[in-house]
Amino acid sequence: MPNSPQHLHDVLVHLRRIIRATDLQSKRVVKACGLTIPQIMVLRSIEALGDVTVRKISDSVSLSQATVTTILNRLEDRKYVERVRAQKDKRIVNARLTESGLEILKTTPPLLHEKFIDEFESLEGWEQTQVLSSLQRIAMMMDAENLDAAPLLDINSPDSLA
Amino acid sequence: MPNSPQHLHDVLVHLRRIIRATDLQSKRVVKACGLTIPQIMVLRSIEALGDVTVRKISDSVSLSQATVTTILNRLEDRKYVERVRAQKDKRIVNARLTESGLEILKTTPPLLHEKFIDEFESLEGWEQTQVLSSLQRIAMMMDAENLDAAPLLDINSPDSLA
DNA sequence: TCAAAAAAGTTACAGCTCAAAGTATATAGG
DNA sequence: CCTATATACTTTGAGCTGTAACTTTTTTGA
Numbered sequence: 198m199p200n201s202p203q204h205l206h207d208v209l210v211h212l213r214r215i216i217r218a219t220d221l222q223s224k225r226v227v228k229a230c231g232l233t234i235p236q237i238m239v240l241r242s243i244e245a246l247g248d249v250t251v252r253k254i255s256d257s258v259s260l261s262q263a264t265v266t267t268i269l270n271r272l273e274d275r276k277y278v279e280r281v282r283a284q285k286d287k288r289i290v291n292a293r294l295t296e297s298g299l300e301i302l303k304t305t306p307p308l309l310h311e312k313f314i315d316e317f318e319s320l321e322g323w324e325q326t327q328v329l330s331s332l333q334r335i336a337m338m339m340d341a342e343n344l345d346a347a348p349l350l351d352i353n354s355p356d357s358l359a
Numbered sequence: 360m361p362n363s364p365q366h367l368h369d370v371l372v373h374l375r376r377i378i379r380a381t382d383l384q385s386k387r388v389v390k391a392c393g394l395t396i397p398q399i400m401v402l403r404s405i406e407a408l409g410d411v412t413v414r415k416i417s418d419s420v421s422l423s424q425a426t427v428t429t430i431l432n433r434l435e436d437r438k439y440v441e442r443v444r445a446q447k448d449k450r451i452v453n454a455r456l457t458e459s460g461l462e463i464l465k466t467t468p469p470l471l472h473e474k475f476i477d478e479f480e481s482l483e484g485w486e487q488t489q490v491l492s493s494l495q496r497i498a499m500m501m502d503a504e505n506l507d508a509a510p511l512l513d514i515n516s517p518d519s520l521a
Numbered sequence: 522t523c524a525a526a527a528a529a530g531t532t533a534c535a536g537c538t539c540a541a542a543g544t545a546t547a548t549a550g551g
Numbered sequence: 552c553c554t555a556t557a558t559a560c561t562t563t564g565a566g567c568t569g570t571a572a573c574t575t576t577t578t579t580g581a
Binding site: 220223227233235236260261263264267268271286287288289 | 566567568569570571575576577
């Protein structure tokens with residue numbers, strides 16, 4: 198007999214801790230290289246996908262279009278990114294890395310901290326797999342509500358951010 | 360041979376999705392009852408702990424003291440919470456639920472959406488346990504960096520939020 | 522052809538989040 | 552007693568985040 202209410206409560210508690218830890222890691226990364234994790238993810242996404250629309254970045258990093266716009270604003274202010282309007286369809290804006298953008302990207306540390314990486318790598322293969330699949334399961338269950346509204350995402354879209 | 364780099368990347372991707380889903384759920388909850396998830400967590404924490412200091416709330420909900428202060432500001436503006444300065448030690452501020460605070464708390468929906476709850480409860484007991492322990496593992500590994508700096512937290516502090 | 526609908530982005534707004542600096546109070550050591 | 556340190560909290564400043572409303576451009580259908 199699973200004690201679901203208690204387990205659900207615990208799920209929430211752990212999720213909150215994870216979210217907080219992610220945030221703290223982002224502050225640490227800022228100190229190291231001057232960029233936040235979301236900024237780095239956007240830059241990497243542009244690097245991986247080449248000249249790319251805001252929509253595609255937004256899908257690839259799992260952030261709303263509006264959020265990506267504000268992140269791009271900051272990156273453009275700092276000259277790490279250029280926006281180029283497409284000739285063909287003038288609604289479309291393509292983001293492109295500048296030289297400095299490419300440079301700064303080389304200085305960025307791993308997005309998960311060293312201790313995490315060490316610990317994770319010290320796990321047995323099957324343990325890594327188990328942790329990963331649990332995480333995936335949670336992610337899918339949490340996304341359920343949203344996927345309904347927007348059913349058919351492009352499953353083949355490249356996912357090569359972090 | 361575990362493929363750690365790939366696994367690490369996947370961990371990050373899933374974490375981002377989870378964080379986003381949490382955010383979206385918070386917006387959904389706002390529409391339902393006018394309070395965000397962090398606000399509800401703070402209210403519940405006060406309900407559970409009685410008159411309670413900002414520091415204790417902050418520990419119990421895994422948010423910084425500064426964040427709790429801003430959340431309390433909003434809750435106080437809306438008369439859900441009162442701040443009472445301690446007689447003995449005037450540095451200390453105790454938060455207390457008002458009548459309306461207690462009322463509104465009764466109207467708050469579950470903090471994880473229905474589909475999540477259904478799906479989670481439909482898992483076998485051992486699966487729930489596995490998911491939970493993976494989550495706990497991730498949370499602990501991600502926290503490692505922070506626990507170092509502030510080693511001795513009060514392990515016995517009540518955890519009865521969400 | 523041309524108005525209506527759709528699509529891509531941006532803006533406005535409100536809340537969350539933290540570190541660091543600031544304020545007020547309490548405690549400890551000389 | 553009185554200064555130095557520590558504690559409890561608040562303020563400040565900056566970035567992240569999403570929804571809803573908006574602009575511009577394209578597509579669709581009568």
